[in-house]
Amino acid sequence: MAQINAQDNAQSIDLANLKQTLTPWDPNAPNQLWAIVDMGSNGIRFSITSLAAPTTRLLKPVYTDRAAISLFDRLVEGPPGVFTFPQETIDLVATTLAHFKQIALDYGVPVEQIMVLATEAMRKANNAGPMLEAIKKAAPGLTVSILEGTVETLCGAVMGSRSGLVNVDGGALFLDLGGGSVQMTWVDTTLPDYEFVAAKAGKSLPFGAARLMKILGDKTPEGEVARVKDLDDLHKGVGGIYENLCNQFPALAAIKKAHEAKDKNAKVNVYMCGGGFRGYGSMLMHNDPTHPYPIASTNAYTAPGELFMDVEKMRKVNEKEKGRIFGMSKRRREQFPAIATVIEAFIKAVPNIGDVTFCGGSNKQGALMMKLPLELRESNPLDVLAVPSEAEKPVLDAVLQLIQQSIPQDVDFSKTPTVLTEGLAPLFVKDIWSRTGYDGDSNTAFALNDAILRDPEAPGLTHLGRSILALTASARWAGNLGPLDANLFDGVTSIVQNKSDDAPFWAGYIGAVAYIIATALPAFPKSAQEVAKAIRISSHLKVAEDKKDKIVIAVGISPNYGKGLDLTDLIDVIEGVAKKRGGKKPNFKVSAEINLLS
Structure with a gap:
């Protein structure tokens, strides 16, 4: 590593001093914004991230920018093995960091919460000292942390990726x-x-x-x-x-x-x-x-x-x-x-x-993850995305239990991803009653697109997960799609079907069950007891040797909630998921019986 001559605006970080130099996150700090400058070899990236609770684990982005300065390309080799930055590069980097510092201050980031991380190019440069001195003059108060190789692996390859x-x-x-x-x-x-x-x-x-x-x-x-x-x-x-x-x-x-x-x-x-x-x-x-x-x-x-x-x-x-x-x-x-x-x-x-x-993820996310306590950084980010209130949670659990009862216990989901197996159930169930003031076609299109576009770069939301959520959430509204959205539907169906032939069917089935529940309970239930009182669901699998297996679902709706409902329409919706809607023809049939409870 290049010598930094004990510059007071620089520090070398290795595994031995990591905990001392990368100070732990303080949940009680009055300001939860952190700015990070990542002086990578291919470019200098700048970002501001909020670590505010309860969404700390999501590392929510506030601002991002990038300067196309390749530090590695700008290293000049003189004598063999001696690499230096030209003065114009030193001046440009110092000016860029001063600019990024001002943006951070404009957003209200305390100067002590601005981190500057440097990697391979700064480790290799024999004139890292003059670069640090120029940064000190142009952006006083900033400390440049030069990551030793194992720390770069920790923050980049390991925790940078792990963060997502x-x-x-x-x-x-x-x-x-x-x-x-x-x-x-x-x-x-x-x-x-x-x-x-x-x-x-x-x-x-x-x-x-x-x-x-x-x-x-x-x-x-x-x-x-x-x-x-x-x-x-x-x-x-x-x-x-x-x-x-x-x-x-x-x-x-x-x-x-x-x-x-x-x-x-x-x-x-x-x-x-x-x-x-x-x-x-x-x-x-x-x-x-x-x-x-x-x-x-x-x-x-x-x-x-x-x-x-x-x-x-x-x-x-x-x-x-x-x-x-x-x-x-x-x-x-x-x-x-x-x-x-x-x-x-x-x-x-x-x-x-x-x-x-x-x-x-990159060094930025990795460094922030390492500031968090173990139990927080190892928590499931998908649970944080849903964020139900204390009053909502028992209701959502009751609805989820109904959905689980609609799925025969002897169906093997070990190789078939669904919102239930992929940890997406809280996200799906919470949105069942959203946008009830709009018509079904509009909501079908909205749900399809929202699953793809919501929470960009949110940890835990894989392309497969977004696609499953898109199919399931759009099926909840039982509407029709226009030509452009039909193409999107086919695209996400293809992603899901590439993982499992049966996954698109189960997405549609679970969405249709949610449609039935929301039809019987058109307003968000006031309690878990109301859910249990309003609707009951049971199911079993009828195995056929030479034909398609049949899912038999029985739904009972309390008369207080079911009067005036078109039960035939509900049957058509749930049985209709066995019809081909893009992709391959489903491998299951559905037989539904929906009645009012006596």
């Missing part, structure tokens, strides 16, 4: 590709102190997208020789990290051993963050079998291993596609050969890749 997830039970490989380096480690949230275990086990290689572009672009004879060696070092380095991780984590070693024994199901799931990998995710979305892809964000996008490993196709698309590819800037398109080179090295080391999920 519910959990990682069973473990997965986590990778981060920046401009100057690439990190890889193994994360299993069931292990004690998993974040520190992962950070210590992970390794960093000096082959970020910006550095690799320089290596690949050097066409001199010396450059050709150096490129062969560097690419060999990259492949050996990634392979070596993977072998070391297998030696340290029995779960990963077991998957590797099973794969070598020809077990086709022995797959390693992967989570990737960093601008370089997100660029690859954007290219995969552009080539996804669901086309056009209905969700406009790489964050929480999951690609199957087969698509992920088709690097040659992605290279060709990047070369031949003249139009814009969503999520990819001109610079990212230029860097794509370098990104693909890292992906190829990873695939060579780990040939049994399962699902690959791309994460929007």
